Amino acid sequence: MYRIALKMLFADRGKYVMLLSGLTFATLLMTQQAGVFAGILEWTKGNLKNMRAPLWVVDPKVEQVNEVKALRDTDVSRVRSVPGVGWAVPMYWGILQARLADGTFKPVQLVGLDNATMVGRPARMVAGRIEDLRLPNAVVIDELAIQRLSRGRPRPIGVGDLFEINDREARIVGVCRTEMSFFGYPYIFATYDQALQFAPRVRKMLSYILVSPAEGVPLATVAARIEKETGLRAYTEEDFGVSTVRWFFRNTGIPTSFGMTILLGFIVGVAVAGQTFYAFILENLRHFGALKAMGAGDGLLTRMVVLQAFAVGLIGYGIGLGVTVLIGSLFLKKGMPPFSMPWFIPVGTLAAILVICAIAAAFGIRRIRQLEPAIVFRG
Amino acid sequence: MRGAAAIGPGTGTGTAVRVERVSKVFGRGEAAVQALKGVDFEARQGELLMIVGPSGCGKTTLLSVIAGTLEFNDGNVTVFGAGLHGMTRSEVTAFRGRHIGFIFQSFNLVPTLSAVENVSIPLLINGVARREAEARSRAMLEKVGLVGRGGDTPLQLSGGQQQRVAIARALVHEPSLVICDEPTSALDRENGRRVMELMHEVARAPGRCVIVVTHDSRIFRFADRMAEMDDGRVARVHETHETYEAGDH
Structure with a gap:
């Protein structure tokens, strides 16, 4: 039945492409913007990376590496x-x-x-x-x-x-x-x-x-x-880096600005994927009703819908991440704008996409569970 | 599943479906509509029973209740010895999957799946492996006269062919009871006749019963018996060859 669930989804080209586009775009927006933000944070640690030393001793009031209070x-x-x-x-x-x-x-x-x-x-x-x-x-x-x-x-x-x-x-x-x-x-x-x-x-x-x-x-x-x-204040290289990043979080609007864009990516994902997937469920409601009449229980139908939502989510995530990597490689080659892809960005984005898929699936599952199989007898 | 384990085609020759004092009310309070008003009737094994009557008399509601797709308020429904009234929702769902085949008015084939895949659905729901399910589905499609069309999607088939796929889907898991809702309403006269000949043959299988809801008088002659409904009740059940012989028009 899972193969049939996937075929139902993939064969509905219009909805599938729409879903895939929404999730790809959401992934792209979240990973690319997070990558640029992480790149900026890496740039803030430029002095630490270019002049390496195990310990940095500075004035006790110094909180970040780009700030100098002379000794x-x-x-x-x-x-x-x-x-x-x-x-x-x-x-x-x-x-x-x-x-x-x-x-x-x-x-x-x-x-x-x-x-x-x-x-x-x-x-x-x-x-x-x-x-x-x-x-x-x-x-x-x-x-x-x-x-x-x-x-x-x-x-x-x-x-x-x-x-x-x-x-x-x-x-x-x-x-x-x-x-x-x-x-x-x-x-x-x-x-x-x-x-x-x-x-x-x-x-x-x-x-x-x-x-x-x-x-x-x-x-x-x-x-x-x-x-x-x-x-005086003595920072290890790692601590000075962490302190620098914290300072930028506390004292600049950069994290808020990028955070808003990343949030926007998430919202776009939820809106597009949620609506399109719900429309897909509504369009196939008669078929789900027929499956229900033929003996498919709520559990089986729920698993089918979850599989459909997560399959398109993972494919969209893969494409979005691939496009981000391409763009990122281009940025890194040119040196501008900043770009970095630490492991937690793709992992975090994957989690966000799975949440989007879960939300999209939840609407559909709710509708299907409420569905009376007798619907198939109503002309 | 209480009372359902022992049933199946060929296990009996008596009553297939017994409906006793079944009532069904839709809505509540002043908006309540009583669709079934203490319905009593029986369908026998080896027969094709037609439920007929004017629009709104409760035919589809009664069919839904017999099929276990609609809960009823009062009374008993027994299908091949298994009382639907005593089962939980999930037991009824499992019962439908194993023992009931469905043929819908608008076929309800999944348009994105091939004929073989559509037919294999009841088998897959019952846990049959995909390869075996598809092999049995192909064989069933051949039995209903669709040789070599298994790979076609419903949109590549005519209305008559689609209904044959639906029939194959209804029979592939060898159900005891086959429920048909207006099986010919979307078909022309010739295709309707072929489909009903097939259903008549299906009903002859030992230990099986076919119940058809219709108001297509052209197919009345294929019924063994007819249950006439009026205002939420079965008003009369009778043999058809006497009354509707002339209906072959």
Whole structure:
């Protein structure tokens, strides 16, 4: 009987295509928008991904990685003196203006790496050597900077070219690959001392202290000790990421905006699938009545309807997810807009689609259970 | 299923259906309509019984009650020894599935299924495996004269052929009682005659009974007996060959 139930559904082309379209669209809307939202959240953690370190020590008021409350230079020494700290190095991070060849300005994210160790350096160099950062006025730019800073030049900016950061000459010694960040500005890497030369002088310049525990000492233990003995805040990389995401949830309208779109996808799914499926049931009511008269119990008919609803739901989900993956791959290839597909998005969307199908089926089942088999004798 | 386990074609030669003092009221209060008013009558095994009467006299209601598709308010209905009045709804449903075959006025074939699939439905409901069900359905379609048409959908068949598919569906699980509601009303004279010849033959099977509700006087001659209804009651039951011999017109 289940095969017959599926055939009844699939052979009703109009309703089937309508149902499939509604569920595909709902899946697409929910997964694609959730994917873009997850991508934005990943971008907020751009600094964490581009300058990796086990522990990030910051001002106690700092809640997220894109927020800087400068520390004193002496804080580096205080952190180094905490038992269990393997090493601790300073890092500068700030948004400055780069002057382009045509005289216009573009914002850039300047990262100052510890002169000696270069801890926090970019993971992948695509041209030049990171060690050349120790040369005078040297910087390493990322691939995004090539797009953004090349305006007014006969060819794309590259190794050996000069530009200005905050009225100071910067010489490119390398190009690296970075992850996109929330601000969408290119990353410029320099040594810590060089970065302080580029940046406008203020009383405190130290943005983060990057720390690694001594061998065999757990991260959490070292973090707790640093917080206790220095009064600073020590985040593990993971905790800083979570705190950053939480901050964006609490302080921006981004989650609400995307949440509304995702909710809309769900509502569209319920409305289209619910109505169409109910119309399908009503259209086939006589046949369900005949089945009932011929001895099909409410249980069997309920299972048939559930199978029909969930079959079309799963097919629609599969197509919708496939389209989302295609769109997502395109986004990732272009680098814009942000896109990420953690496991819980497809799983959550599947759950939402199953709920939509259950709602759609529930209306139909209710109607069928109320149906008197004697309906088949009424002309 | 109380009282239903032992019944089936060929198990008896006496009463097939006994209806005693059956009443059915639709609606409540002032809007209540009494469709059946203490109906009494019997249908015998091996006969084709026609229930006839003017529109609104309660024919279809009585048929629905006998078929177990409509609950009644009072009285007893016994089908091949099984009392419908003593069964729960699910028992009645299971009883219908096993022992009653249906032929509807508008055929009620599922248009998206092939003839074989439509015919196999009663077998599938009774738990027969698909392959076996389809094989038996094909054989039944051949018996009703639809050789090689099993793969066609109802829309590819004529009205007469569709009714033959419906007959095959009603008989494929070898029911004791076959219920027909206006089986010829959607057919022309020739197709109607063929269908009724087939039904007449079906009724001859041992231990089976065919009950037909109709007001198509062209087919009265195929009945063994006729139950005439009027105003919610069976007014008269009589042999047809005496009264309706001239009805072959």
